[in-house]
Amino acid sequence: METVISxxxxxxxxxxxxxxxxxxxxxxKGEIFGFLGANGAGKTTAMRMLxxxxxxxxxxxxxxxxxVYTETEKIKxxxxxxxxxxxxxxxxTVAENIRFYAGIxxxxxxxxxxxxxxxxxxxxxxxxxxxxxxxxxxxWKQKLAFSVSxxxxxxxxxxxxPTGGVDPVTRRQFWDLIxxxxxxxxxxxxxxxxxxxxxxxxxxxxxxxxxxxxLDSPGNLKKxxxxxxxxxxxxxxxxKAKRSE
Amino acid sequence: xxxxxxFILEKEFKQMMRSKGLIRMLIMMxxxxxxxxxxxxxxxxxxxxxxxxxxxxxxxxxxxxxxxxSSGYFKLTAYTKNxxxxxxxxxxxxxxxxxxIPHNFEKNLVRENGQKVSVQINAIEGVKAGLSGGYLAxxxxxxxxxxxxxWIQPQGPDEAAIVSIAPINWYNRYMNYYLxxxxxxxxxxxxxxxxxxxxxxxxKEKEIGTIEQINVTPVKKQAFILGKLVPYFVLSALVFIIxxxxxxxxxxxxxxxxxxxxxxxxxxxxxxxxxxxxxxxTYAENQQQAMSLGFFFMNILNMMSGLYTSIDSMPMWAKxxxxxxxxxxxxxxxxxxxxxxxxxxxxxxxxxxxxxxxLVFNTWAVLNYHKRx
Numbered sequence: 001m002e003t004v005i006s007x008x009x010x011x012x013x014x015x016x017x018x019x020x021x022x023x024x025x026x027x028x029k030g031e032i033f034g035f036l037g038a039n040g041a042g043k044t045t046a047m048r049m050l051x052x053x054x055x056x057x058x059x060x061x062x063x064x065x066x067x068v069y070t071e072t073e074k075i076k077x078x079x080x081x082x083x084x085x086x087x088x089x090x091x092x093t094v095a096e097n098i099r100f101y102a103g104i105x106x107x108x109x110x111x112x113x114x115x116x117x118x119x120x121x122x123x124x125x126x127x128x129x130x131x132x133x134x135x136x137x138x139x140w141k142q143k144l145a146f147s148v149s150x151x152x153x154x155x156x157x158x159x160x161x162p163t164g165g166v167d168p169v170t171r172r173q174f175w176d177l178i179x180x181x182x183x184x185x186x187x188x189x190x191x192x193x194x195x196x197x198x199x200x201x202x203x204x205x206x207x208x209x210x211x212x213x214x215l216d217s218p219g220n221l222k223k224x225x226x227x228x229x230x231x232x233x234x235x236x237x238x239x240k241a242k243r244s245e
Numbered sequence: 246x247x248x249x250x251x252f253i254l255e256k257e258f259k260q261m262m263r264s265k266g267l268i269r270m271l272i273m274m275x276x277x278x279x280x281x282x283x284x285x286x287x288x289x290x291x292x293x294x295x296x297x298x299x300x301x302x303x304x305x306x307x308x309x310x311x312x313x314x315s316s317g318y319f320k321l322t323a324y325t326k327n328x329x330x331x332x333x334x335x336x337x338x339x340x341x342x343x344x345x346i347p348h349n350f351e352k353n354l355v356r357e358n359g360q361k362v363s364v365q366i367n368a369i370e371g372v373k374a375g376l377s378g379g380y381l382a383x384x385x386x387x388x389x390x391x392x393x394x395x396w397i398q399p400q401g402p403d404e405a406a407i408v409s410i411a412p413i414n415w416y417n418r419y420m421n422y423y424l425x426x427x428x429x430x431x432x433x434x435x436x437x438x439x440x441x442x443x444x445x446x447x448x449k450e451k452e453i454g455t456i457e458q459i460n461v462t463p464v465k466k467q468a469f470i471l472g473k474l475v476p477y478f479v480l481s482a483l484v485f486i487i488x489x490x491x492x493x494x495x496x497x498x499x500x501x502x503x504x505x506x507x508x509x510x511x512x513x514x515x516x517x518x519x520x521x522x523x524x525x526x527t528y529a530e531n532q533q534q535a536m537s538l539g540f541f542f543m544n545i546l547n548m549m550s551g552l553y554t555s556i557d558s559m560p561m562w563a564k565x566x567x568x569x570x571x572x573x574x575x576x577x578x579x580x581x582x583x584x585x586x587x588x589x590x591x592x593x594x595x596x597x598x599x600x601x602x603x604l605v606f607n608t609w610a611v612l613n614y615h616k617r618x
Contacts, residue, residue: 051461055617072617073463081461085454091263092256103252104464 001028004156004187005050010059012045019045021210022059027189029155032182034201035191038238041207043191044084047158050189051081064155077105080149080157084164088145090134094125097133098148105152119147139170146177150186157181159190163197175200195231206234209243249464253472257446261476271480275488278434280495283426293377296323296331296340303351309362309388313344318380332365341367342377354392423496428579429552431488432514435481436546436572439515441539443477443522448535451526460616470611474519481515482508501586510578510592513599517571520606527613546572571599 005027012020020042027033037043048054050063052072061068064078088097095116102112120126123143133141142162149157159178163171175197182188190201198204198218205215214221214237218230227233261267295313299306314321319342323334334340343365353360364381368374447470450456459469489507492498500507525542529535548554549563550573556564567573574595581587589596 053457053460053617076461076463079461081458083454083457085457087455087458089256089260089455090453091260096256096259100252100256101458101462103255104249104459104462106248106463 001031003027004029004065005033005061005063005189007050007061008059010046010049010061011057012042012049012054013057018210020049020207023212024059025205025212025215027156027187029187030182030185032178032188032190032200032202034198034204035189035207036193036198036204036234037191037207038241040243041238041241042210043207044160046207047160047189047191051079051158052076077152078155080152080154082145082149082157082159082162084160086141086145088133088141088148091132093130093132094120094136094144095129097144098151101148102151107152115151119151123147139166139174142166143170143174143177146174150181154186156187156189159188161191161193163192163194171197195229195234198230198234204230206237208237208241213237213240246465246468250468250472253464253468254475257472257476261446261480267480271484272487274437275431275434275484275491279427279430279488279491282430283423283496290373290376290380291318293319293342293373293380294322294334294340295319296325296334296343297321298325298328298331298343298345300326300348301346301350305351305354305392306346309346309385310344312388313381313384316380316384318377335365335367341373342381344381424498424584425580426552427492427496427498428583429576431485431492432572432576432579433547433552434488435485435511435515436518436543438484439477439481439518440522440525441536441543442480443473443519444526444529444535444539445532446477447473447523447526448529448532451529452531466614466616467611470523470607470614473523478515478519482511485511498583500583502582502588506582506587506589506592507579509589510575510582510596510599513596513603514571514575514578516603517599517606518603520603520610521571523610524606524613527610546570549573551576568598569602571602574599 003026006025008024009022010020010024011018011022023046035043035047045054049056049068050061052063052068052075056068063075066072066074066078068075089100092100098116098119099112102115107115116129120129123140125140125144128136128140133144136144146157146159146162149159163174166174171194178188178190178200190197192198201218203215203217204221205212206221207213214224214233216224218233221227221233222229225233225236227236297310299310310321313319322339323331325331325334328343328345331340331343331345335343343363345363345365347361347363350360350362362385364378366374366378450459489500489504521542522539525538526535529538549559549567550556550570551567552572556567556573556577559567578587578592578595581592
């Protein structure tokens with residue numbers, strides 16, 4: 001399988017505090033890679049380094065074949081990103097948000113139109129195209145934000161707690177969208193606090209106190225730790241944490 | 246690059262036009278500020294409350310008091326018998342000034358050819374105190390020369406030659422206060438929009454987190470920043486034009502010099518000012534911080550830029566400081582062009598300084614903006 005993300009001892013220090021310590025892992029094309037950990041374990045830090053938002057302190061990493069130190073602008077052409085904070089413009093309409101993000105990624109006017117129609121019909125939001133994003137319910141906003149992060153057909157999409165605060169039905173729909181994207185060859189790198197979502201991932205890594213404590217498929221992890229579900233796996237690992245929030 | 250910029254601009258304009266109350270602000274702000282402020286922020290002091298202690302009760306003392314009250318600057322609020330009572334009026338804020346006419350005022354004036362009156366001024370409001378003291382001294386002087394000429398006349402006019410000054414006021418012939426203050430207020434009007442709105446707009450993206458989304462796109466930071474400048478530049482220019490119309494309609498103020506020069510100077514000014522706003526926004530994390538920083542600088546700019554007080558009478562360090570304010574240059578240029586009719590070459594130095602400041606602020610802001618922390 002083609003490798004699209006690889007890190008080697010990737011580390012981020014903030015003064016004396018080591019937010020992410022010697023992270024080494026690889027993610028293959030089309031994989032759904034879950035990134036788990038308690039609050040403050042270093043998940044977001046790791047993700048921000050890979051997206052070119054945060055300068056690593058040491059170690060190596062490449063994303064979509066480009067170096068995170070020197071080729072961040074090339075990385076940015078090939079990734080989509082959905083942050084913890086909602087990142088669409090609430091004072092623009094649904095269609096205007098799609099148009100803006102598609103436009104700044106360099107899509108042609110005809111592509112923008114095609115993509116907008118395609119995306120809206122996939123989400124079943126044709127009727128909402130002219131509504132301000134601020135008027136949408138949270139679940140819809142999150143689905144829209146995810147779809148917008150894919151508008152330029154990136155090779156990898158980074159999702160930072162995309163389903164926080166979303167109801168179970170919408171979460172399920174959200175994961176349908178993730179599967180759909182992964183099936184079309186997009187690599188999905190996702191952080192989450194929901195253990196049922198961890199079960200949906202091809203592989204998960206669990207971070208504890210800035211280091212990767214475990215990395216395998218959910219099935220293997222459960223077997224290794226003799227746990228009935230991912231919740232128990234997570235609990236066994238996370239309670240060893242010394243760092244408080 | 247140009248395509249990207251087009252989409253950024255489109256988004257910024259849509260957001261600006263959609264922001265609530267903007268049109269109201271656009272029309273109301275110049276009108277209210279230009280109509281209310283010049284009337285309130287007026288230097289010519291009128292209605293000074295005067296308490297008179299007349300110990301003489303003579304014809305001369307009454308003539309003096311009458312002369313003072315008929316000047317239009319003073320209104321007599323108390324006519325008392327002793328200083329103590331008059332002072333109470335000052336303490337109660339009923340009087341700004343006490344004029345005390347001593348016993349035998351008339352007698353001494355006629356017999357000994359000289360007499361002193363005492364004036365006590367409430368100096369809490371310094372400018373008012375200085376000016377009202379000055380007015381009063383002028384009136385008493387007038388009174389003085391009047392009675393002297395009255396006495397001297399029989400002997401002929403040669404004996405007391407009086408030198409009087411007849412000043413000619415250039416550029417503002419009737420010392421019209423509005424002519425001085427209105428162009429200045431027009432400048433502060435667009436300062437608020439150009440500097441603060443630019444800063445708030447940028448910080449808002451930080452606060453709601455959309456800036457992070459922009460930072461993971463290949464958009465160049467220069468393009469993003471320029472996209473933030475243009476809409477508020479257009480808005481400020483519009484308010485400026487509306488302001489010019491208002492000052493023409495209400496004060497009949499029109500530029501003696503060319504409006505082209507006025508407009509070019511405005512562009513240079515906004516370039517510098519918006520650069521400064523952006524610079525503030527790169528240091529502020531949220532709108533509250535930006536607001537505090539913005540108002541801190543707005544206060545300094547308004548008080549020190551020569552809008553209300555003369556820069557020439559400031560201490561050296563302050564003069565040097567005002568040299569780095571785009572506002573003080575633009576206010577000067579506005580007065581030069583609108584009142585004196587100065588040409589673009591005559592205000593060239595100020596233009597160059599504003600453009601220079603703009604380059605410094607904008608470059609600093611771009612360098613201080615990091616897509617990656």
